[in-house]
Amino acid sequence: MTIDRGMVRRDSLEREISANASDEANLRARAGDIVYNMMRMWQGAYGRAPEDCMVSPAYVVLSARSGYSPRFFAHLLREPRPLYWLWAFSHGLTNDRLRLYYRDFTRVPLHAPSLEEQEKIADMLDAMDARVELLLKRAETLSQYRDGVIQQLFSGELRFAPPKGGAYADWIDARLGEVASFAKGRGVSREDIAPEGLTPCIRYGExxxxxxxxxxxxxSRTHLDPAGLMLSIAGDVIVPASGEDPLEIASAACVLQDGVALGGDLNIIRSSLDGVFLAYLLRNAKRLEIARLAQGYSVVHLYPHHLKRLKIRFPAQIEEQRHIAAFLQALDRKVAAVRAQAAATRTFKAGLAQRLFV
Incomplete structure (x- = not known):
C-alpha cells in the first residue's frame, strides 16, 4: 500500500519487503475492494484492489454493501473533510503512531447520494484520473526520448544539416579552459532576497x-547595490561551486539576460560557444565527468581550475550549436507543457470534487 500510487504489486517496488506473517494469515481482497493501512490511513494510505489478491494482515479490507459504490468512496475519502475524520478517529500519542482500527473506521460520518449518482460522480473523476495518468506517461515518454536524443547529439551520432543544404564542419575537441574564461559570483545571501528589489538575482541553491x-x-530579486555585485552578461553559463553531492553539483544553466546578479558559490563560464548549447552539454553529456572533478566529503567543491581541465567536444560552427540548443529547448518546452496540462487537470479535478462532495 502506497500513499501516492494506492495498491501496487509488492514485486513492483524498488525495495525488498519481507513478509512477517505466514501466507495463511494474509487477507483476501477482491477486485474493487478498498484496502487501507491502519497506521497511515489518516494520510490517505489506501486504494482499490486492481485484481483479486492477498494483502498483509496489517491492512483492513473493506467491501461495499449493496447500494454503495467503492469507486465513489475511493474518491470521497481523499477529500479534506473525510481525511480529517480519519485522523480524528485514529488512536495514538503522536502522528507517527496513529492507528485507525476497523471498529473506529465504522464510526466515521460519511454521506453518499443514490447509487446512480455515486456511479456518475465516480465515472467523471475516474476519467479525469485516467487523463492525468495519460499525460504523465506522455511526459515520461518525451523525457526518455529527450535523453536518447541528447546522447546521440553530443556523441555526434546525430547531426543537423544547414538550412541551405550541405554539411556543417567537423566538431572540435578541446579543454573547457581553452575556449572559456571563468569568474566567481559575489554576495546575495538568502537575507538579501527582496521581492520588491530592483536587481534580478540568482543564488546557487536555485x-x-x-x-x-x-x-x-x-x-528572485535583491535590494543590494549593483555596484558591489557580479552581474551577468547574456550567454553566461553558471555552475555551482559547492554542494552536498557530486552529482547534484554537476549542474549548469545559461543566463539569457544581462545585468542579473550572480550570487556567491557560483562558477561563471564565459566563452565564444553558444551558452545554451554549453549548458546542455555540461548538464547532460558531461555530468558524470564534472561530478568526478568535485572534491570534498560532507560538502563538495568545484573550482574553476577543475572545470578548465574538462574535455569537451563541440560543433565548429556556431550555427550548428544554436540548432542543437533550439531543438533541445523545444523538447523541454513540450515536456513542460504536458506536465502543466497534468497539473491543471489535477487542480480542476480537486475543485470539482470539492463541489461534488459538499
Missing part, C-alpha cells in the same frame, strides 16, 4: 530547485 538548462525569467 540551480537545484528552480532552473533547468536555460534561465529566461529570473525568479
Amino acid at each position: 540551480l537545484y530547485t528552480t532552473y533547468g538548462e536555460v534561465i529566461g525569467q529570473v525568479a
